[in-house]
Amino acid sequence: MAKYLLLKHYRGAPAPVNDVPMDQWTPQEISAHVQYMNDFAARLEGTGEFVDGQALAPEGTFVRYDGEGRPPVTDGPFAETKDLIAGWMVIDVDSYERAVELAGELSAAPGAGGQPIHEWLEVRPFLAAPPTITE
Amino acid sequence: MDEVLLRSLTPSVVAILVRRGADFAAAEDAVQDALVEAVRVWPTDPSAGPSNRGNPMRDPKGWLVTVAWRRFLDATRADAARRRREDLFDEQPAPGPAPAVDDTLQLYFLCAHPSLTPSSAVALTLRAVGGLNTRQIAQAYLVPEATMAQRISRAKRTVSGVRFDQPGDVATVLRVLYLVFNEGYSGDVDLAAEAIRLTRQLAAAIDHPEVAGLLALMLLHHARRAARTAPDGSLVPLAEQDRGRWDTKVIAEGVEILQAALARDRLGEFQAQAAIAALHADAPTAQETDWVQIVEWYDELTRLTDNPIVRLNRAVAVGEADGPRAGLAALAALDDSSPSSSSMGYPLPRHAAVAAYLHERDGDLATAARLYAEAAQKAPNLAERDHLTRQAARLNARR
Numbered sequence: 001m002a003k004y005l006l007l008k009h010y011r012g013a014p015a016p017v018n019d020v021p022m023d024q025w026t027p028q029e030i031s032a033h034v035q036y037m038n039d040f041a042a043r044l045e046g047t048g049e050f051v052d053g054q055a056l057a058p059e060g061t062f063v064r065y066d067g068e069g070r071p072p073v074t075d076g077p078f079a080e081t082k083d084l085i086a087g088w089m090v091i092d093v094d095s096y097e098r099a100v101e102l103a104g105e106l107s108a109a110p111g112a113g114g115q116p117i118h119e120w121l122e123v124r125p126f127l128a129a130p131p132t133i134t135e
Numbered sequence: 136m137d138e139v140l141l142r143s144l145t146p147s148v149v150a151i152l153v154r155r156g157a158d159f160a161a162a163e164d165a166v167q168d169a170l171v172e173a174v175r176v177w178p179t180d181p182s183a184g185p186s187n188r189g190n191p192m193r194d195p196k197g198w199l200v201t202v203a204w205r206r207f208l209d210a211t212r213a214d215a216a217r218r219r220r221e222d223l224f225d226e227q228p229a230p231g232p233a234p235a236v237d238d239t240l241q242l243y244f245l246c247a248h249p250s251l252t253p254s255s256a257v258a259l260t261l262r263a264v265g266g267l268n269t270r271q272i273a274q275a276y277l278v279p280e281a282t283m284a285q286r287i288s289r290a291k292r293t294v295s296g297v298r299f300d301q302p303g304d305v306a307t308v309l310r311v312l313y314l315v316f317n318e319g320y321s322g323d324v325d326l327a328a329e330a331i332r333l334t335r336q337l338a339a340a341i342d343h344p345e346v347a348g349l350l351a352l353m354l355l356h357h358a359r360r361a362a363r364t365a366p367d368g369s370l371v372p373l374a375e376q377d378r379g380r381w382d383t384k385v386i387a388e389g390v391e392i393l394q395a396a397l398a399r400d401r402l403g404e405f406q407a408q409a410a411i412a413a414l415h416a417d418a419p420t421a422q423e424t425d426w427v428q429i430v431e432w433y434d435e436l437t438r439l440t441d442n443p444i445v446r447l448n449r450a451v452a453v454g455e456a457d458g459p460r461a462g463l464a465a466l467a468a469l470d471d472s473s474p475s476s477s478s479m480g481y482p483l484p485r486h487a488a489v490a491a492y493l494h495e496r497d498g499d500l501a502t503a504a505r506l507y508a509e510a511a512q513k514a515p516n517l518a519e520r521d522h523l524t525r526q527a528a529r530l531n532a533r534r
Contacts, residue, residue, distance in 0.1 A: 001254040001276070001318060048255070048286025051278050092278050094252045129320040130370060130518045132327060132356050135411060135448055 003051060003092050003126040004099040006106060008119070010058050012083030017118035018111045025112050036109045044091060044102070055087035090126075099123050141173055141195065142266030143336065148199045149263055150238030153299050157207050159245065160291040163263045165210065169203035170266055239264075240340040244303025247311040248294050255290035256311045262287055264336075265329055275324040308337065309349050309405065316353050327357055338392075347396035348406030354389035355412035358382040370522045374421040386416045407436045426456035443469060443483050451489055459497035466490055484515045488523055495530065504530035 022030065044050035062076040089106065093099050103121045111117035145166060152162035173195075246260040254276075261267045261275075273283035312334050319326030334350045362376040371377075393409045411432045418424040433449035446469050454462020466489060491506035507527035514520035 001257065001314070003277070045282060046285055046289075048258075048278075048282050048284075048289055050282050092254070092276070092282070094254050125515070127517045127520065128515055129318070130516045131317045132319075132360075133317050133352070133408070133412075135373065135415065135451075 001092065001094060002096070002099075002128060003090060004096075005122075005124045005126065006089045006091065006099075006103050007122040007124060008086040008088065009122070010084040010086045011081075013120040013122065016111075016120060018113070018115050020112035022111075029110065029112060029114060032110050032114060037106075040106055040109070041089070044089075049091050049093050049098075049102070051090035051092050053087070053089040056085055058084060058086070096125070099125075138174070139332070141170060141177075141199075143332070144196050144199055145170065145266030146239040146242040146264045146336075148196060148203055150242050150299075151200050152203055152207060154238065155204070157211075158295065159263075159299065160288075160295060161207055161210060162203070163291065165203040165207035166199070166266075167262070167268060168206045169199050170268075172202055173199065238299070239336065241299055241303075243308045243337055243340070244301075245294055245297060245299065246290075247308040248297055248303065249307055250293050250297070251290055253311070253314060255286055255293065256307075257314055258283060258286050259290040259294075260311050260333070261315065261329070265333055267324065267329070271324050275319060275322050275326055277320055277322070305341065305343050305346060309345060312337070313349060313405075316356075327353070327360070331357060344396040344399045344401045345403040345405050347392050348403055348409050351389045351393035351396065352405050352409035352412055354385050354392070355409060355416050358385035358389065358416065364518075368518065369525075370518045372522075373415060378419065381416065386413075389413065390416070402435065402439070404436060404439045407432055407439060411436075424455070426452055430456045444485075447483060447485060447489055451492070454493045454496065459493045462493045463490070463497065466493065484513050485510070487513060488519075491523075491526065500530050500533065 022033075025033070041050060041053050059077045061074050062078070063072050063074050066073045091099060091102060093102065100123060103123050107119050107121050108116040109119075111119075148169070149159070149162050149166050152165060153159055157165070242264055243260070246263050247256045251259065258272055258276075261272050262269065267275075269284050269287060270280050272287075273280040276283070278286075312330050315333070316327050316330035319330075331350070331353050334346065334353060338346045338350050359373075359376065359381050361382070362378070362380040363371055365371055389409065390413050393406065393413055396406050397410070411429055414425050414429050414432070429452045430449065433445065433452050436445045437449060447466070450462050450465035450469065453465045466486075469483075469486070487506050487510035491503045491510055494500075494506060495503035504527050507523050507530065511520050511523035511527060514523055
């Protein structure tokens with residue numbers, strides 16, 4: 001019973017095996033990819049392991065405090081930012097091994113040529129509630 | 136209307152329906168419906184209208200059985216009509232008086248069946264034994280209600296072929312209750328209190344020293360709850376807790392239950408853990424803690440269950456009993472990358488924290504500060520991470 005974030009990167013992760021940008025896939029290949037992702041989420045709902053899944057727009061703005069009474073400063077987007085998050089799925093599973101297994105399945109989503117992308121997904125455990133019994 | 140009383144009747148009412156021939160999954164659904172109905176129609180004041188015929192407060196269990204059985208029959212009829220098998224419900228046995236035998240225990244076994252994963256067993260236990268609804272359980276574990284509903288219905292399917300009248304293994308039930316107590320978030324449903332209630336109910340249904348041991352362990356830790364966190368939510372370590380805020384009544388109850396269990400001379404891991412908690416609870420100040428006895432209990436625990444977390448905690452106790460050097464020696468015997476500790480994807484998370492503490496007591500502040508910072512990186516929860524970061528900062532400020 002632990003939550004994990006399966007993190008998908010636009011940039012910053014090692015290159016996938018089937019490394020063809022999505023805009024060079026056929027429309028059918030894109031549909032097959034989207035269908036795979038939806039089916040995966042639905043299956044996890046069925047197993048009682050799904051918590052959340054979201055996708056992010058690639059362009060973000062940096063914002064910071066600029067002192068009392070002043071509007072926040074905004075900057076960006078920065079094209080050179082090394083790491084860029086594409087989206088995530090949050091799962092609630094019984095073990096770390098199960099989280100890795102599911103990330104592996106998600107990484108098999110089809111891409112160009114209908115072949116698995118083998119993209120690198122990052123698995124990050126959530127910080128949980130502190131246990132009651134520690135000594 | 137007393138919600139806890141109502142929920143405490145859940146397992147025996149489910150069991151009665153199963154005895155009458157309902158399958159477990161349908162019986163459980165019918166009882167959940169009856170609980171909702173009870174909340175809706177039962178008087179909020181038990182003294183209101185005692186002369187009413189059929190006042191549920193006269194016999195709450197009988198009322199629940201009647202309503203749940205009716206719900207079950209309705210559902211079965213609807214089902215039968217759908218499948219055009221009218222003979223199905225005709226064969227259902229007529230409702231008879233509630234059997235004298237209490238099958239509550241069987242329900243605990245079923246909901247903790249070894250074929251279930253830990254999270255499924257926890258969810259099913261909270262619903263079918265605890266009488267909590269799916270929404271409450273989902274909120275308690277911070278998952279969507281639809282996810283929790285699926286987890287519960289899958290769990291029901293998993294145990295659908297299990298015979299209800301077969302004795303189960305108490306140890307699996309205890310592991311589930313321990314998880315509910317130890318790994319709950321602090322939401323609207325007080326899972327620790329619920330775990331204590333369910334363990335108390337189990338102790339009433341079966342005479343077993345480890346059930347008593349677990350109940351004592353829970354009570355002894357629960358008694359310290361108010362002192363464990365500062366108003367800002369930060370963790371207060373045992374040695375710094377205001378012992379005046381410990382609940383002495385609950386401690387006394389835990390100690391009494393533990394002593395009766397230990398007198399049976401069938402030691403198990405929960406009794407040993409409870410004995411350690413009792414020794415802490417017994418010390419008027421942290422300095423007066425009987426660490427020598429605590430080390431002896433850790434030796435027993437190591438003998439009963441040789442897991443790296445126990446040996447890590449033993450190293451802390453050795454450090455207190457025989458000095459930090461002895462603690463560090465005990466720690467050195469522990470490999471912090473042992474595979475059994477990596478189920479969270481971490482090496483033994485508290486290894487660095489313990490090493491930091493022992494080095495600090497040994498006067499090596501530089502090493503201690505470095506290890507506290509390392510331990511903070513590995514901490515499995517936010518409260519611990521903040522605590523460890525503060526320890527590192529405290530030592531760095533002194534150097």
